[in-house]
Amino acid sequence: MKGPVSQQLSVGNRLRCLLQALQAEFGWSQESLNPAVVDKKLARWAASRGIDLQELVAAALGHDSVRPTLWELAGALSVNETYFFRGRHQLEWVVREAVPERLRSRNRAVLWSAGCSSGEEVYSLLFLAAEEGTGSGEEVFEKMVVFGTDVDECALERAQQGVYSERSFTFRATDRAVLKRFFEPLGGGLHRVKEEYRGRAFFVRDNLAGAESPFLPGTVDVCLCRNVLYYMTADGRRKALRKIARALAAGGYLLLGEREVVEEQPELGLQLLNSGGVTVLRKGG
Numbered sequence: 001m002k003g004p005v006s007q008q009l010s011v012g013n014r015l016r017c018l019l020q021a022l023q024a025e026f027g028w029s030q031e032s033l034n035p036a037v038v039d040k041k042l043a044r045w046a047a048s049r050g051i052d053l054q055e056l057v058a059a060a061l062g063h064d065s066v067r068p069t070l071w072e073l074a075g076a077l078s079v080n081e082t083y084f085f086r087g088r089h090q091l092e093w094v095v096r097e098a099v100p101e102r103l104r105s106r107n108r109a110v111l112w113s114a115g116c117s118s119g120e121e122v123y124s125l126l127f128l129a130a131e132e133g134t135g136s137g138e139e140v141f142e143k144m145v146v147f148g149t150d151v152d153e154c155a156l157e158r159a160q161q162g163v164y165s166e167r168s169f170t171f172r173a174t175d176r177a178v179l180k181r182f183f184e185p186l187g188g189g190l191h192r193v194k195e196e197y198r199g200r201a202f203f204v205r206d207n208l209a210g211a212e213s214p215f216l217p218g219t220v221d222v223c224l225c226r227n228v229l230y231y232m233t234a235d236g237r238r239k240a241l242r243k244i245a246r247a248l249a250a251g252g253y254l255l256l257g258e259r260e261v262v263e264e265q266p267e268l269g270l271q272l273l274n275s276g277g278v279t280v281l282r283k284g285g
């Protein structure tokens with residue numbers, strides 16, 4: 001049974017198998033996956049690997065022997081849209097308010113961009129910290145490390161390389177002076193984040209809806225999980241929030257996307273707070 005995947009299975013079966021597997025594993029909601037787009041991406045993904053129907057269905061059904069395939073599919077289907085300085089006032093609040101406050105009682109601030117895509121959020125935090133200048137701003141930059149996690153390995157690879165094209169969506173909120181300060185031109189419209197910032201960013205694959213965590217409990221000072229829970233089922237969101245709450249230190253902060261509904265999570269010890277016009281959840285204790 002060779003040929004484009006879309007010709008091999010009925011549309012209903014193909015999407016149902018795959019969406020159910022993705023939903024269960026990564027907490028994604030069906031509404032977040034546009035069937036037409038999924039269909040196209042799925043066919044392209046299968047064709048590029050020359051895999052056949054059996055393998056695709058096995059992956060969709062989550063047999064252990066082909067589990068990595070499901071992760072790859074997640075990468076191929078995830079919505080990666082992001083750009084530098086997205087939701088800038090939230091990021092400024094993190095480097096001006098949250099991190100200095102955390103540094104008053106700790107020697108180092110650990111930041112976590114959960115669902116970091118290709119790394120723009122991670123680097124934006126480092127750039128803004130560096131822009132704060134001397135004094136406490138300098139201390140913020142020197143003492144903070146930023147981790148980015150995502151399910152999509154290709155996006156993480158791009159993040160690690162720190163190379164972005166000026167023809168893409170990514171620089172839509174970045175002016176020339178900022179581009180010059182934090183990036184080195186590579187030619188052909190490509191720009192690489194300077195080494196001093198890349199060296200402070202760490203990228204790790206992680207499924208927010210999965211049981212394992214890259215962080216020990218109580219070790220994260222600020223987590224940004226913006227525009228990620230939006231794509232998840234209620235169950236996926238619960239799992240992700242539980243994982244984040246466990247990783248947060250007492251007094252640590254969680255920021256969701258600007259247009260995401262933020263609700264208090266008393267059972268997870270997360271209290272709602274408004275600080276300088278920014279809505280955040282704070283871990284009690």
Ligand SMILES: C[S@@+](CC[C@H](N)C(=O)[O-])C[C@H]1O[C@@H](n2cnc3c(N)ncnc32)[C@H](O)[C@@H]1O
Nearest residue numbers: 026078082115117150151152207208209226227
């Ligand atoms: C729309 S992007 C948001 C990027 C960035 N946080 C922002 O606000 O610009 C959503 C990212 O979440 C990732 N993602 C989706 N489900 C995930 C999961 N279960 N665990 C980890 N990352 C996930 C996707 O791969 C994608 O890169």
